[in-house]
Amino acid sequence: MLNKYARAFFTRVLTPFAALLLRWGVSPDAVTLIGTAGSVAGALVFFPRGEFFWGTITITLFIFSDLVDGNMARQAGRSSKWGAFLDSTLDRVADAAIFGGLAMWYAGKGDNDLLCAVALFCLASGQVVSYTKARGESLGFPVDVSGLVERAERLVISLVAAGVAGLHEFGLPYVEWLLPFALWVVAAGSLVTVAQRMLTVRREAFELEGAGAGVEGAEKS
Numbered sequence: 001m002l003n004k005y006a007r008a009f010f011t012r013v014l015t016p017f018a019a020l021l022l023r024w025g026v027s028p029d030a031v032t033l034i035g036t037a038g039s040v041a042g043a044l045v046f047f048p049r050g051e052f053f054w055g056t057i058t059i060t061l062f063i064f065s066d067l068v069d070g071n072m073a074r075q076a077g078r079s080s081k082w083g084a085f086l087d088s089t090l091d092r093v094a095d096a097a098i099f100g101g102l103a104m105w106y107a108g109k110g111d112n113d114l115l116c117a118v119a120l121f122c123l124a125s126g127q128v129v130s131y132t133k134a135r136g137e138s139l140g141f142p143v144d145v146s147g148l149v150e151r152a153e154r155l156v157i158s159l160v161a162a163g164v165a166g167l168h169e170f171g172l173p174y175v176e177w178l179l180p181f182a183l184w185v186v187a188a189g190s191l192v193t194v195a196q197r198m199l200t201v202r203r204e205a206f207e208l209e210g211a212g213a214g215v216e217g218a219e220k221s
């Protein structure tokens, strides 16, 4: 949903910044790499210590690189399959660090086995959501579905909740529950999304096979 409705807005806002980086000679790949490194560092330095506010601010500053890298590539006419591969692969790394960092907090000082498991479920299910699309497309199916909770939703729900819950460190009362609530929402939403995508690929596979197209060649990939 965000990918559909918010992307145009962020493209407009970020285009001048992306153009400036290109003028400075920065490459889209460098932005992808630095953005991932910053997001991973923010998640793994701050979240395991329960410093959700500063973790969220750091991650937010770097994670927008994921919108800037593609913008730069398109402006420069340098969109490439390598760039698409690098972008998607490093998205998985950043996501693992974010939910892994939250799981580390609950496994340690946060001392809550159930929420640790929910955070790990968010990590794993988010990766499976992405895999369903990547594998379906590699087999030649359109995978014509986004689903309930795409990456942008997973991140916005989790980061807004973590950032506001983090204000508890500064004395704001009644906000700590937001993070656990968001983790449950992301976990449930990701599960639904996996099911939506699997059912879509199943339908597309039956339609293609019914039409005699088959996927024999693609199965080897």
Ligand SMILES: CCCCCCCC/C=C\CCCCCCCC(=O)OC[C@H](COP(=O)(O)OP(=O)(O)OC[C@H]1O[C@@H](n2ccc(N)nc2=O)[C@H](O)[C@@H]1O)OC(=O)CCCCCCC/C=C\CCCCCCCC
Pocket (backbone or CB within 6 Å): 002, 003, 004, 006, 007, 010, 028, 029, 030, 032, 056, 057, 060, 061, 063, 064, 066, 067, 068, 069, 070, 071, 073, 074, 078, 079, 080, 081, 082, 083, 084, 085, 086, 087, 151, 152, 155, 156, 159, 160, 163, 164, 167
């Ligand atoms: C301190 C600052 C606070 C700021 C607060 C701001 C609040 C913001 C609120 C909401 C944010 C909403 C974000 C919406 C995202 C829009 C939807 C979207 O586009 O999602 C997908 C994208 C990027 O996807 P992708 O990487 O696939 O697209 P690209 O455009 O990059 O194109 C890919 C193609 O480009 C080519 N290519 C790429 C790279 C490369 N090296 N070479 C290439 O050739 C190639 O062809 C590729 O195929 O974005 C995301 O998924 C990121 C989502 C960002 C989510 C932001 C989360 C932050 C939200 C809230 C933080 C709140 C902090 C609250 C603090 C509380 C304090 C009280």
Ligand SMILES: O=P([O-])([O-])O[C@@H]1[C@@H](O)[C@H](O)[C@@H](O)[C@H](O)[C@@H]1O
Pocket (backbone or CB within 6 Å): 003, 087, 088, 089, 091, 092, 126, 129, 130, 133, 149, 150, 151, 152
């Ligand atoms: O499938 P999903 O994880 O919700 O969202 C995906 C991103 O995580 C991936 O990195 C990107 O390349 C895809 O175009 C898609 O946006």
Ligand SMILES: [Mg+2]
Pocket (backbone or CB within 6 Å): 065, 066, 067, 068, 069, 070, 087
């Ligand atoms: Mg990107």
Ligand SMILES: [Mg+2]
Pocket (backbone or CB within 6 Å): 066, 087, 088, 091
């Ligand atoms: Mg990306």
